[in-house]
Amino acid sequence: MSIVKAYGAQSPTAALELLEIERRDLKHDDVKIKILYCGVCHSDIHTVRNDWKGSKYPVVPGHEIVGEVIAIGEDVKKFKKGDKVGVGCMVDSCQNCEACNKDLEQFCEKGMVGTYNGKDQILGGHTFGGYSEKIVVKEDFVLSIPENLELKAVAPLLCAGITTYSPLKHWNVKKGDRVGVIGLGGLGHMGIKLAKAMGAHVVMVTTSPNKSQDAKRLGADEVLISKDKQAMETMANSFDLLLNTIPVKHDINPYLKLLKIDATMVMVGAIEPLEPVHGGNLIMGRKRVAGSLIGGIKETQEMLDFCGEHNVVSDIELIDMPYINEAYERVINADVKYRFVIDLESLRN
Amino acid sequence: MSIVKAYGAQSPTAALELLEIERRDLKHDDVKIKILYCGVCHSDIHTVRNDWKGSKYPVVPGHEIVGEVIAIGEDVKKFKKGDKVGVGCMVDSCQNCEACNKDLEQFCEKGMVGTYNGKDQILGGHTFGGYSEKIVVKEDFVLSIPENLELKAVAPLLCAGITTYSPLKHWNVKKGDRVGVIGLGGLGHMGIKLAKAMGAHVVMVTTSPNKSQDAKRLGADEVLISKDKQAMETMANSFDLLLNTIPVKHDINPYLKLLKIDATMVMVGAIEPLEPVHGGNLIMGRKRVAGSLIGGIKETQEMLDFCGEHNVVSDIELIDMPYINEAYERVINADVKYRFVIDLESLRN
Numbered sequence A, B: 001m002s003i004v005k006a007y008g009a010q011s012p013t014a015a016l017e018l019l020e021i022e023r024r025d026l027k028h029d030d031v032k033i034k035i036l037y038c039g040v041c042h043s044d045i046h047t048v049r050n051d052w053k054g055s056k057y058p059v060v061p062g063h064e065i066v067g068e069v070i071a072i073g074e075d076v077k078k079f080k081k082g083d084k085v086g087v088g089c090m091v092d093s094c095q096n097c098e099a100c101n102k103d104l105e106q107f108c109e110k111g112m113v114g115t116y117n118g119k120d121q122i123l124g125g126h127t128f129g130g131y132s133e134k135i136v137v138k139e140d141f142v143l144s145i146p147e148n149l150e151l152k153a154v155a156p157l158l159c160a161g162i163t164t165y166s167p168l169k170h171w172n173v174k175k176g177d178r179v180g181v182i183g184l185g186g187l188g189h190m191g192i193k194l195a196k197a198m199g200a201h202v203v204m205v206t207t208s209p210n211k212s213q214d215a216k217r218l219g220a221d222e223v224l225i226s227k228d229k230q231a232m233e234t235m236a237n238s239f240d241l242l243l244n245t246i247p248v249k250h251d252i253n254p255y256l257k258l259l260k261i262d263a264t265m266v267m268v269g270a271i272e273p274l275e276p277v278h279g280g281n282l283i284m285g286r287k288r289v290a291g292s293l294i295g296g297i298k299e300t301q302e303m304l305d306f307c308g309e310h311n312v313v314s315d316i317e318l319i320d321m322p323y324i325n326e327a328y329e330r331v332i333n334a335d336v337k338y339r340f341v342i343d344l345e346s347l348r349n
Helices: A042-048 A151-158 A160-170 A186-197 A209-218 A229-234 A279-283 A297-310 A321-332 B042-048 B151-158 B160-170 B186-197 B209-218 B229-234 B279-283 B297-310 B321-332
Strands: A002-008 A017-023 A030-039 A065-072 A084-087 A090-092 A134-138 A178-182 A201-206 A222-225 A239-244 A259-267 A288-291 A316-320 A339-343 B002-008 B017-023 B030-039 B065-072 B084-087 B090-092 B134-138 B178-182 B201-206 B222-225 B239-244 B259-267 B288-291 B316-320 B339-343
Touching: A017 A134, A030 A084, A030 A151, A042 A321, A065 A134, A065 A151, A084 A151, A090 A134, A151 A160, A151 A186, A151 A297, A151 A316, A151 A339, A160 A186, A160 A239, A160 A297, A178 A186, A186 A201, A186 A209, A186 A239, A186 A297, A201 A209, A209 A222, A222 A229, A259 B279, A279 B259, A279 B288, A288 B279, A316 A321, A321 A339, B017 B134, B030 B084, B030 B151, B042 B321, B065 B134, B065 B151, B084 B151, B090 B134, B151 B160, B151 B186, B151 B297, B151 B316, B151 B339, B160 B186, B160 B239, B160 B297, B178 B186, B186 B201, B186 B209, B186 B239, B186 B297, B201 B209, B209 B222, B222 B229, B316 B321, B321 B339
Parallel strands: A178 A201, A178 A239, A201 A222, A239 A259, A259 A288, A316 A339, B178 B201, B178 B239, B201 B222, B239 B259, B259 B288, B316 B339
Antiparallel strands: A002 A017, A030 A065, A030 A134, A030 A339, A065 A084, A288 B288, B002 B017, B030 B065, B030 B134, B030 B339, B065 B084
16 A cells, blocks of 8 residues: 545535545556546535535545556556556446446446445545545556547546537437537536537527527537527427536426427436426427436547547646635536646645 | 217316217218227316316317228228227328328327317317217228227227337337336226237336236236335336336336336326436436327327237226216226226217
8 A cells, every 4th residue: 555645525514635545556457547637527526515425534536537657567458657548437346247248337236436435345445536646446447548639638528528428429419410418517518519529410508698609619509598488499399319417406398398209308417306397298209308327438438539539628727736625616606617627746746 | 061979078167968069071081980989088087177278168088989980981992881990099180290201190290180179170170089979080090900809998999008009119128028017097007918918027016005916917927016115126227118107296216216227217197297306316327217198090000900919908897978977086086997988879879
């Protein structure tokens, strides 16, 4: 074991502060990574503040990790020292159940091991995430980063990117499809970029007219203001897929009316009870509501490769580690375009 | 035009009573049907009582019609005098939009014409349903009934049958699939029979332990009592499809937990707001909730042919026309196994 520096919270109400945590010794199939950048996901805040219950302290968040390989175990085949790699929301799973065998480790029947606040299978206790100098991760959960992408802007792809890419791929978005992305935040801005790169006609659906210009800059072909009843009526029954990134409780009924017959709205943001859905809005037009959770490791690699081919990265604001508490307040106030990324050099200095 | 006898209601609060209504003269593509039997659907009651608003009076309900062809227009090819035929929930549609071209007339972009309380395209005013001696229907909306089936027990197939058959087929139920049918009423009892005939392992999901025996008689392989938390836990993540026939507002969250990864619960009963769905119950396991509305004409014929092959009909209680008001009270109290069917001879006598 080695002791490394990290930032974390000692209780649900404490600010994040400098901590020392343990990282395991390199096992035969492990990769040791010097963390260069780590994205700030809203889930980090939920976990720090125990919003979803079950948080274990200290919480060291961070599951949008980009770094450089500094050592490998003797059986590691895919990576070598100096490689630029990523780690997303998972660092382990049983790798043996029906879900894992289908490359859906996020739904592992025995429970995937979260990059932070997961059950550490090796050291015991719970896992610590990417707000840290270094991390040791099993090779199978480490991802290759295409060389042409800007490293710091890649970090958010590991969660926000795969969370939006996976449903777009799973529901088979193709050239010319009308895709609506609902909500313009960390997830939504990646949804626009990825759907556009897949060739879709992308409509940004937002309550805020002042987000129109930015949505178009990010690649949206049109903007639909969801408070404008007439505009909503005009686009009724016109969408092949809706990607709903709104992170809080809301009324999905008006959006269901936008779907074509047999089309689906995929929920990726709100992990809480929604407003009541009217059965008639599903029955008329055989419409569907589904959920989607990040993506498996194979699909995450596919997403990174796709981003390499299409030059897609996140829009970020780079921050130093000590700024994290202020950054959290700004995330909560939706005051970031569109993802904070921590420069971990600021932790080493 | 001709005048025929019917039963209908003059206002939302009136009892059904004997009326005289107009039927159109035979057009070149029309079939004139002497109605033999008509099933009693809960929608009839909702329409009579204006529960869904927009009812036009007098309401003459009935969209589970079985009868005998007594005359045909000069261009009618598919039917001849004496044929036993059925009419379901629709008597017309534009037959020219994207939905109609996909054999989904129930979702016709211009609005399908309901068998009752629809906008009558020929006579003007609104359509009158099957609680009547005779009906005149466009050939394309008339269905052939397999000769081996008992006519009076076929009537409910025209609505309850297709409403459950269509989602089972659309979601591709096949031999060995685990299908849960939620709620044992008119729809649920057909859901069990049809899923079983498709080769599925059928589990009846009900709040009422006293329905177990009957569910098994109808073909259910197992019964799951939804109030039994331990039993629900045991069957978590085990269903390929859930067919939810509950006709009123309820909490679908416990049922979502029964679905396998990527599996769907199809709502066919509740045309009203449901209790709030927890986003996490969709996101974990990429689960789906969908709706389904009857089925197109082509699929309704396919359903009837399937029922002919597999000897599937409804369990019915045959009643005379004047009993209808009492029957409605019993439907509301779920006191029928499992569908009332009116013998229209009782109207002619």
